[in-house]
Structures are given as C-alpha cells and as structure tokens.
Amino acid sequence: MSCIFCEIVKGKIPCYKIYEDEHTLAFLDIGQEGFGHTLVIPKSHSESFINSNLEELTYCIKTAEKISKHYIQNCGFSGVNILINNGESAGQSVMHFHIHIIPRKNGDNILNWKIPKDETSLEEVRKMLEVKE
Ligand code: AMP
Numbered sequence: 001m002s003c004i005f006c007e008i009v010k011g012k013i014p015c016y017k018i019y020e021d022e023h024t025l026a027f028l029d030i031g032q033e034g035f036g037h038t039l040v041i042p043k044s045h046s047e048s049f050i051n052s053n054l055e056e057l058t059y060c061i062k063t064a065e066k067i068s069k070h071y072i073q074n075c076g077f078s079g080v081n082i083l084i085n086n087g088e089s090a091g092q093s094v095m096h097f098h099i100h101i102i103p104r105k106n107g108d109n110i111l112n113w114k115i116p117k118d119e120t121s122l123e124e125v126r127k128m129l130e131v132k133e
C-alpha cells in the first residue's frame, strides 16, 4: 500500500522542506493550522508512535528539538506546541509516524482545545490507568 509520506521521502511528491538529515525529514504541513505548522517524520516507514522503534523516535525528537529551537531563537516565535496523534480515534489521518510542531507567539490564541472536562475522581482514574509492570 502506498504511503504519502514515504512518497515525499522518495521525492515523488513535492514538499516544502524545512530540514533534512540521514534519518528524518521536516516539511510544512499542507494544512497550515497555524503559520509555520511543521511535520517531522522518520525516513523509514512506521505506522505510528507506538509502532516506531526507540531509535527512530529519538531521531525524530532530536529533529523536532532542533527545529523548535530554531523557530524560537531565530524566527520570532516564543514557544511551540509539539503534538503526536496516535491512531485514528486520536485524529491520526496519515499512517506514517509524524510529530507536529506548531510555532506559537504570545496571545496568538491559535490552539483552542475542545476537550470536555471529565468528572471521574483522580483516584479512580489512577487505579484504572496505573502501569503495572
Ligand atoms: P495527522 O492528522 O496527525 O495524521 O496529521 C497529518 C497531517 O499531514 C495533516 O495535518 C495534513 O494536513 C498533513 N498532510 C497530508 N498530506 C500532506 C502533504 N502532501 N504535504 C504536507 N502535509 C500533508
């Protein structure tokens, strides 16, 4: 099955490249939800965050850190949101692991989380979600 991000890595689909190294590629998100909305991907295909190996995740995190610093130190932004959607229910639409970087400025008001408050007690939630190795 063809993967749009693998096609971008191979150069078969164009992208607006921000950065590239041996293991990762970063390019502008076509949706531009926020000026400079950027995606960081591993060059080798893995479906999602939980399906990536630690090495690939590390390469991507290092690239995301490098670009975030560049945006903040050299491009006039004061912060970034780092976002990973894992799985369809979490909003992942492209099944090639990617990290979103959304550059931010004070008062830009561009991220408007619409997550309703959950009323379950924290102890109940903790009991259900605790990691038991
Ligand atoms: P997600 O919803 O986390 O899977 O994010 C996938 C992102 O990929 C979306 O924000 C899309 O706008 C973006 N996208 C899809 N196709 C392309 C493309 N050809 N070039 C750049 N970004 C893309």
Ligand code: ZN
Pocket: 003, 004, 005, 006, 007, 044, 045, 046, 095, 096
């Ligand atoms: Zn792929």
